[in-house]
Amino acid sequence: MSFxxxxxxxxxxxxxxxxxxxxxxxTVPESVKQLQDELQATLGLEGDFAIQYEDPDFGNALCxxxxxxxxxxxxxxxxxxxxxxxxxxxxxxxxxxxxISSIDTASVSSASSFSPSSSTQTYMxxxxxxxxPFPIPTFSYDIELKLRKxxxxxxxxxxxxxxxRDIKMEVLDKLAQEMFAIKAYxxxxxxxxxxxxxxxxxxxxxxxxxxxGYDGWATSIKFKLGNYRSKLNQxxxxxxxxxxxxxxxxxxxxxxxxxxxxPKRGEVNFIPDAPENxxxxxxxxxxxILEDEMKKRDKNMALVTQKMDITFSLRRKEVVxxxxxxxxxxxxxPALFLKxxxxxxxxxxxxxxxxGLPIFVHDDETKLFLTCLDTDPVERVTQxxxxxxxxxxxDYVGPNSQTTVVNTxxxxxxxxxxxxxxxxxxxxxxxxxxxxxxxxxxxxxLKYTFEAVQHIFMELTSTCSQxxxxxxxxxxxxx
Numbered sequence: 104m105s106f107x108x109x110x111x112x113x114x115x116x117x118x119x120x121x122x123x124x125x126x127x128x129x130t131v132p133e134s135v136k137q138l139q140d141e142l143q144a145t146l147g148l149e150g151d152f153a154i155q156y157e158d159p160d161f162g163n164a165l166c167x168x169x170x171x172x173x174x175x176x177x178x179x180x181x182x183x184x185x186x187x188x189x190x191x192x193x194x195x196x197x198x199x200x201x202x203i204s205s206i207d208t209a210s211v212s213s214a215s216s217f218s219p220s221s222s223t224q225t226y227m228x229x230x231x232x233x234x235x236p237f238p239i240p241t242f243s244y245d246i247e248l249k250l251r252k253x254x255x256x257x258x259x260x261x262x263x264x265x266x267x268r269d270i271k272m273e274v275l276d277k278l279a280q281e282m283f284a285i286k287a288y289x290x291x292x293x294x295x296x297x298x299x300x301x302x303x304x305x306x307x308x309x310x311x312x313x314x315x316g317y318d319g320w321a322t323s324i325k326f327k328l329g330n331y332r333s334k335l336n337q338x339x340x341x342x343x344x345x346x347x348x349x350x351x352x353x354x355x356x357x358x359x360x361x362x363x364x365x366p367k368r369g370e371v372n373f374i375p376d377a378p379e380n381x382x383x384x385x386x387x388x389x390x391x392i393l394e395d396e397m398k399k400r401d402k403n404m405a406l407v408t409q410k411m412d413i414t415f416s417l418r419r420k421e422v423v424x425x426x427x428x429x430x431x432x433x434x435x436x437p438a439l440f441l442k443x444x445x446x447x448x449x450x451x452x453x454x455x456x457x458x459g460l461p462i463f464v465h466d467d468e469t470k471l472f473l474t475c476l477d478t479d480p481v482e483r484v485t486q487x488x489x490x491x492x493x494x495x496x497x498d499y500v501g502p503n504s505q506t507t508v509v510n511t512x513x514x515x516x517x518x519x520x521x522x523x524x525x526x527x528x529x530x531x532x533x534x535x536x537x538x539x540x541x542x543x544x545x546x547x548x549l550k551y552t553f554e555a556v557q558h559i560f561m562e563l564t565s566t567c568s569q570x571x572x573x574x575x576x577x578x579x580x581x582x
Contacts, residue, residue: 111244113178118146122284127244134171142183145241155182233286233293233565237300240281246273253307264307274301274308275327282324283331287343290565294328295321340376377416386417390436397437407438422542429515432541439540440520446536457531464551464574471549472527477509481519488514490538490546492530513537535561 112128126145132138142148157163157180165182241247253264278297282289298321302309309316332343377386393410396402418436421427433440461468473491475484478498495510511530512522524530535556545553551570558567559575
């Protein structure tokens with residue numbers, strides 16, 4: 104009997120470091136090309152990739168799959184190696200939203216063209232936007248078979264499937280993994296959308312009664328996600344472990360030096376894990392290389408960008424856990440304050456009418472937008488300012504001339520951090536990026552202004568306060 108006539112093949116497929124799927128094929132493909140086609144169809148992948156398998160004859164070392172007969176019989180572990188400039192597009196990962204700098208970039212690169220930046224990016228989610236409809240994954244072969252038979256009986260006789268423990272555990276486990284790959288803390292409506300789509304795809308799972316038919320599934324998914332996050336926390340996943348920390352904890356000196364932003368459970372890449380093959384010590388070495396490069400007159404900006412990408416997890420860990428002052432961050436991470444590194448969100452919303460925004464949301468705009476003359480002492484203007492944008496005007500104005508802006512700068516903790524910015528919208532965009540990069544809390548007197556930008560214009564959060572929801576409704580009705 105040839106190998107291709109074996110009746111089934113169970114596969115564990117490593118699509119990317121954060122996406123590992125188990126699938127079962129009813130028959131073994133006749134060629135490697137056919138196996139690639141099967142994987143693309145089953146997993147919803149796009150792009151070109153090679154296949155490596157774990158060879159049991161060599162202690163499960165990876166070998167390139169050149170002949171289908173090389174696969175271990177019955178079951179095999181596969182690793183997909185993506186061709187250069189190609190990316191995986193698994194069905195649960197939205198790809199129609201713009202990425203924002205290194206905050207939320209995601210791609211899977213070829214192992215042959217490995218670079219620290221690509222390794223870092225595989226650990227980043229591409230967006231916090233929840234897919235609609237949610238793509239229900241393919242379950243193991245036996246569960247899919249039971250669901251298929253159950254759907255046929257439901258269509259013919261209207262009888263629900265008797266959900267056994269193995270079916271429920273398989274469904275909930277797979278859903279929890281797929282949901283976490285998109286968002287660590289989906290909200291109530293997002294969880295319900297998954298339950299609704301599950302029952303829509305498999306009507307035999309519909310719950311009898313007068314309810315929606317999926318309320319019980321929504322509750323089960325919610326608790327399964329909680330259990331899954333607990334397991335990840337015990338395994339050392341920084342993204343969920345950080346949310347167990349309590350606010351107001353004092354540092355070793357007995358003080359809370361400045362207010363950090365509370366971790367938003369729906370936030371993308373709040374504190375990601377270190378890239379593969381890196382730890383804190385090796386990342387610190389990369390930081391030192393970056394610091395040395397920043398001291399040069401002619402900087403290698405490609406190297407700076409690469410090192411900033413690879414050290415992202417270390418930088419976020421320091422900001423969230425150590426709570427350094429802005430001055431300390433400037434000394435330790437000078438590249439963070441380059442205009443090229445703060446954020447590229449200027450390209451997303453340059454036309455925002457910012458000066459009137461605080462007024463519409465009933466914030467105090469004088470606490471954010473500062474003005475002085477170029478002859479005024481800057482220290483006097485910035486004194487007591489935690490977060491602000493300073494516009495410096497020319498002192499002398501002729502009788503028939505208009506006021507001239509000579510400088511636009513960002514003020515953090517009473518110091519000018521960035522200056523010579525072209526205009527106020529640009530300065531605000533850089534300020535917003537710095538507040539995220541430094542994990543600083545939005546000022547209380549301006550929290551609705553920043554919340555409006557975060558939720559309405561940047562679309563970084565799915566929930567908001569009643570005031571911003573009302574403001575958003577007014578904007579939509581004016582369009």
